[in-house]
Amino acid sequence: MTKKLLIIGFVWPEPKSSAAGSRMLQLIEQFLNQDFDITFACAAKTSDNTYDVSQLGLKTQTILLNDSSFDEFISQLKPNVVLFDRFMVEEQYGWRVAEQCPNALRILDTEDFHGLRKARELALKEGVDVTVEHLQNDTTKREIASIYRCDLSLIISEAEIDILTQKFNIDESLLYYLPFLLEPIPEYKINDLPTFEERQHFITIGNFLHPPNYDAVLYLKQTIWPIIRQKLPKAELHIYGAYESQKVTQLHNEKEGFLIKGFAEDVNVVMQQAKICLAPLRFGAGLKGKLVDAMQNGTPCIVSTIAAEGIFNKTDRSLSEVEVNGFIEDNPEAFAQKAVELYTNAELWQDKQDHGFKVLNTRFDNTKFEHDFTQKIEDLSADLKRHRQNNFVGKILQHQTLQSTKYLSKWIEEKNR
CATH class of the missing domain: 3.40.50.2000 (Glycogen Phosphorylase B;)
Incomplete structure (x- = not known):
């Protein structure tokens, strides 16, 4: 039947x-x-x-x-x-x-x-x-x-x-x-990913029609990115997402290194080019696809508690105690500090990247x-x-x-x- x-x-x-x-x-x-x-x-x-x-x-x-x-x-x-x-x-x-x-x-x-x-x-x-x-x-x-x-x-x-x-x-x-x-990530794919030295700049990604994503981009623009940029004056933040509107486009500022890139035809390509993914979501629910994309492509993240929710917190332990593929911070100054630290420390970056593969292969197989x-x-x-x-x-x-x-x-x- x-x-x-x-x-x-x-x-x-x-x-x-x-x-x-x-x-x-x-x-x-x-x-x-x-x-x-x-x-x-x-x-x-x-x-x-x-x-x-x-x-x-x-x-x-x-x-x-x-x-x-x-x-x-x-x-x-x-x-x-x-x-x-x-x-x-x-x-x-x-x-x-x-x-x-x-x-x-x-x-x-x-x-x-x-x-x-x-x-x-x-x-x-x-x-x-x-x-x-x-x-x-x-x-x-x-x-x-x-x-x-x-x-x-x-x-x-x-x-x-x-x-x-x-x-x-x-x-x-x-x-x-x-x-x-998700399909487990085999070792050969991990070995083929670009290294720390081969990557540059920061990335954030998300459908602009989704209100939490636009709020996060605005929060980055006004509060977090100026702190990071002051410490890393040559770094850029590349913002990708479908359905960008005029209010999103007008945030583009090359002098500040805050670049609205629009729709990404292949998220894997742009994610592998980036060194760090930023996701300071201040509201939202569910699981964040941008974190999965980042982990699949070996890109460590700095995220808010809300962005991390459901991805890393398998147990009743606080999120800060769970091994993640980066850092979880809600304070904007601490968020920026961890971003700079992860961006400039190859050994730490590699360690956090490994955590991401482990999370995907154990939690979402x-x-x-x-x-x-x-x-x-x-x-x-x-x-x-x-x-x-x-x-x-x-x-x-x-x-x-x-x-x-x-x-x-x-x-x-x-x-x-």
Whole structure:
């Protein structure tokens, strides 16, 4: 019997533009390894950076928002499993899936905990630490409602698992830890990377449409880079990212060595040219793709606690005690000092580079997750009725009196006729 998976994308995957795009391709590979026949559906427009998933053997389908044509499409497809790419997609299509294919396993890929990112953004604007009130924002309420309505939610960071279970008392049976799923780096690839002496300058990279990335670039420009530049007057900071806007472009200043480079066609090339990667993120959530790119290419990093979250903190020890591929600093002066130290010390740089390879090969080896994830999908599918009975909150949220998104969608559809 053919197993069918429907993935409903928030956007068409763009692995060159964002970590979310790479993450989606990793999930697709996992389900292909489970012998699923996969259809990828999306209401967004494609772009020049869109990855052609059909070359992986996937079927593709353009769908509409607030339109019952989706009901006909999914009722004919009859998927065994439906994967929602972020909670906003579940809000739009989840009730339609539940009505047309009630026995399909519903999985939410959170990408990252959006409510946590919002809480940190609010706290940053207020200049205070994150409080329970910040965490209980409207985005969190919507996202957790989506988690309850689904049978399983994929969580990319252990730190977010802790917050969801400890701060919001979500049952662990609804959550599944599935981080970045990466190929181990063989020794011969490590040996082929450019050496300390062959590299120069600093780099930072990230999709400029993502608010934490723009904030980090601005923070570098105004606060951190002037300190580094004073100590290293010939050094440059190369800033890469997709979808640069005028407010980003105008930050370019050759005299300051602050260079906006724009979209990187090949992140591996630009990352291997750089000596140090800087990631002073002040808010955000999930795992940071820029750190993975840096470690894969042997580029040590100076990062903030938020940037490091979920990458290095496997245990309950503080991040400062964990071996990382650089340094973790939140104070701008200390951040700049460590950047200069790492930039000028070849022995220290090599040591930190080695830590990065170790982190990737021990924490994110895809082969370590594949069997357990396959078993989880099979077990849930076989015992779905009991699983849903144990999730009474989810049943409440599926009740018609609380499905505001459903009736809003129906109203919009009628209005558009």
